[in-house]
Amino acid sequence: MTEFSQLGLSPTTLQAVADTGYTTATPIQEQAIPVALAGRDVLGIAQTGTGKTAAFTLPLVDRLSTGRARARMPRAIVLAPTRELADQVAESFAKYAKGTKLSWVLLIGGVSMGDQVAALNKGVDVLIATPGRLLDLFERGKMLLTGVEIMVVDEADRMLDMGFIPDIERIFKLTPPRRQTLFFSATMPPEITRLTTAFLKDPTRIEASRPAMTADTITQYIVRIPTSDPKAKRTALRALVERADVKNGIVFCNRKSEVDIVAKSLQKHGFDAAAIHGDLDQSHRMKTLADFRAGNLKILVASDVAARGLDIPDVSHVFNYDVSHHADDYVHRIGRTGRAGKLGQAFMIVTPADDKSLDKVLKLIKKDPEELVLDGIDFAAIKDGPRRDDKRSGERGRSRSRTSSTPTPSAEPVDIAPVTAAPSSEEAAAPRSRSRRKARPEAPVEVAAPVAAAVQADAAVEPVETAHAARPDRADREPHLLQSDRRGDRKADKSDTQRQGVRGFGDDIPAFLRRPVVIRA
Numbered sequence: 001m002t003e004f005s006q007l008g009l010s011p012t013t014l015q016a017v018a019d020t021g022y023t024t025a026t027p028i029q030e031q032a033i034p035v036a037l038a039g040r041d042v043l044g045i046a047q048t049g050t051g052k053t054a055a056f057t058l059p060l061v062d063r064l065s066t067g068r069a070r071a072r073m074p075r076a077i078v079l080a081p082t083r084e085l086a087d088q089v090a091e092s093f094a095k096y097a098k099g100t101k102l103s104w105v106l107l108i109g110g111v112s113m114g115d116q117v118a119a120l121n122k123g124v125d126v127l128i129a130t131p132g133r134l135l136d137l138f139e140r141g142k143m144l145l146t147g148v149e150i151m152v153v154d155e156a157d158r159m160l161d162m163g164f165i166p167d168i169e170r171i172f173k174l175t176p177p178r179r180q181t182l183f184f185s186a187t188m189p190p191e192i193t194r195l196t197t198a199f200l201k202d203p204t205r206i207e208a209s210r211p212a213m214t215a216d217t218i219t220q221y222i223v224r225i226p227t228s229d230p231k232a233k234r235t236a237l238r239a240l241v242e243r244a245d246v247k248n249g250i251v252f253c254n255r256k257s258e259v260d261i262v263a264k265s266l267q268k269h270g271f272d273a274a275a276i277h278g279d280l281d282q283s284h285r286m287k288t289l290a291d292f293r294a295g296n297l298k299i300l301v302a303s304d305v306a307a308r309g310l311d312i313p314d315v316s317h318v319f320n321y322d323v324s325h326h327a328d329d330y331v332h333r334i335g336r337t338g339r340a341g342k343l344g345q346a347f348m349i350v351t352p353a354d355d356k357s358l359d360k361v362l363k364l365i366k367k368d369p370e371e372l373v374l375d376g377i378d379f380a381a382i383k384d385g386p387r388r389d390d391k392r393s394g395e396r397g398r399s400r401s402r403t404s405s406t407p408t409p410s411a412e413p414v415d416i417a418p419v420t421a422a423p424s425s426e427e428a429a430a431p432r433s434r435s436r437r438k439a440r441p442e443a444p445v446e447v448a449a450p451v452a453a454a455v456q457a458d459a460a461v462e463p464v465e466t467a468h469a470a471r472p473d474r475a476d477r478e479p480h481l482l483q484s485d486r487r488g489d490r491k492a493d494k495s496d497t498q499r500q501g502v503r504g505f506g507d508d509i510p511a512f513l514r515r516p517v518v519i520r521a
Contacts, residue, residue: 002024002025002030003025004022004024004029007030009037009062010062010065013061013096019098026208027046029051029054033055033058036180036182040202041201041204042204042206043183046206046207047186047215047331052154053089053154054092056154057096060076060078061097064125064126069125070123072120072143074124074126075148075150076125077127077151078093079129079151081158083109083282084286085155087108087286089154093126105126107130107133107134107137108130108282109130109282110283117142120143148176149180151181151182152181152183153184155186157189157192181200181203183200214331214335218334218335218343218345220346225350230258234261235379237319238266239374241319244345248299248300248314248316249299249318250300250312250319252320253301253302253303254322256279259277259302266299271298272297272299273298315336316344318333318346319346323348325357327363330365
């Protein structure tokens with residue numbers, strides 16, 4: 001491996017690197033830093049945990065060391081998909097730029113916008129931001145992007161998963177075309193390839209390792225359970241945590257709601273655990289993450305917000321409570337352990353419903369993890385009770401069924417006006433009203449007198465068919481509306497029991513039909 005002193009960095013930056021304890025560069029740093037220092041575009045592809053953050057932070061500090069920041073006009077932008085990753089980049093920038101006069105500001109949601117605006121007004125060299133907050137401040141007129149010299153996109157594939165690609169494209173178009181772009185991603189799906197083709201100019205492609213490859217320092221296990229019951233999965237998770245020598249571990253779930261449930265379950269059974277996901281307050285997320293890094297928290301239950309790019313040292317175990325929907329996410333999840341050459345263990349709980357997702361993961365990593373059997377647990381006897389929301393939905397469903405149900409057979413029958421004459425063929429074809437009110441004898445429907453007079457006055461006008469005249473044909477169009485009248489134990493011939501329903505508007509002719517109609521040829 002190459003030492004940092006051979007990469008062309010300035011003495012000030014080399015001293016900052018030495019203060020962090022690093023002496024040799026990783027493969028992605030060794031190849032990307034000289035190209036970035038030369039001012040060329042970089043397309044970096046490397047698995048998580050290979051030092052991509054330093055690969056763009058160090059040349060960024062060196063290239064911006066000369067120059068002056070102007071109010072509301074940043075000189076460089078670093079885009080990150082999550083608040084936690086943006087905060088981590090800001091920490092790295094603070095370490096490597098401490099010997100310079102460079103200024104920076106962290107633009108993320110969930111915190112006060114006033115402090116961020118005040119920093120922009122003073123003038124900053126580097127914006128470290130999530131796409132949403134950056135565009136929000138731009139639309140409010142708090143900054144201009146015409147002075148951007150360097151553009152950095154970190155974890156681009158995660159941006160794609162989170163739906164940020166349209167925002168990234170817009171930000172690119174707001175910056176000057178003559179800029180340097182450093183683009184880093186762990187994988188290269190087709191959409192990311194299209195983005196790099198559109199906005200990077202003759203980039204140097206640096207691929208430090210095969211995309212989506214898991215580190216050899218991680219021992220992977222599969223734990224199969226015979227049921228998908230949530231209580232059984234939580235039981236299996238607790239058994240794994242108890243049997244493994246967990247110094248500190250991360251439990252990954254697919255859904256945010258499941259993160260809270262699993263964290264509360266671990267806390268209830270005496271484990272030191274806390275939840276972190278995108279719906280929590282930003283200050284709470286930052287404090288939880290800080291406690292975990294400092295060793296004050298043993299188990300972090302997280303959604304995929306913590307799967308990408310977060311540099312948490314000495315994570316001994318990773319537990320996949322759910323098999324990830326996307327195979328790439330599995331690689332990033334277990335990449336939280338076994339970093340910087342240290343050993344780690346990763347466990348994945350698999351239920352019968354996870355077969356398709358598991359096949360995708362195994363096909364991607366091209367490895368067969370060791371299967372681990374949990375003895376002493378009777379999964380068949382474990383049954384989770386209905387959740388609170390399930391109970392509420394059930395009660396709502398029962399309430400609706402009670403209010404909309406038909407009367408029971410014991411209910412008082414509805415009287416129907418007797419029919420003294422057999423219905424004509426036209427009347428028999430008319431649909432019977434399904435109203436439960438007492439039927440009224442139907443009055444003949446007539447066209448309003450003003451309408452008839454207007455029609456007769458204009459000899460050139462063809463006869464006008466009103467809505468009432470069209471109604472008798474409805475039964476011909478919808479024969480399924482014919483019903484036989486059978487109530488209680490009364491049974492009669494169909495010809496005797498069919499009743500003539502109300503046709504047209506009955507006695508209630510709307511006022512607009514009584515107005516004169518004048519049709520001009």
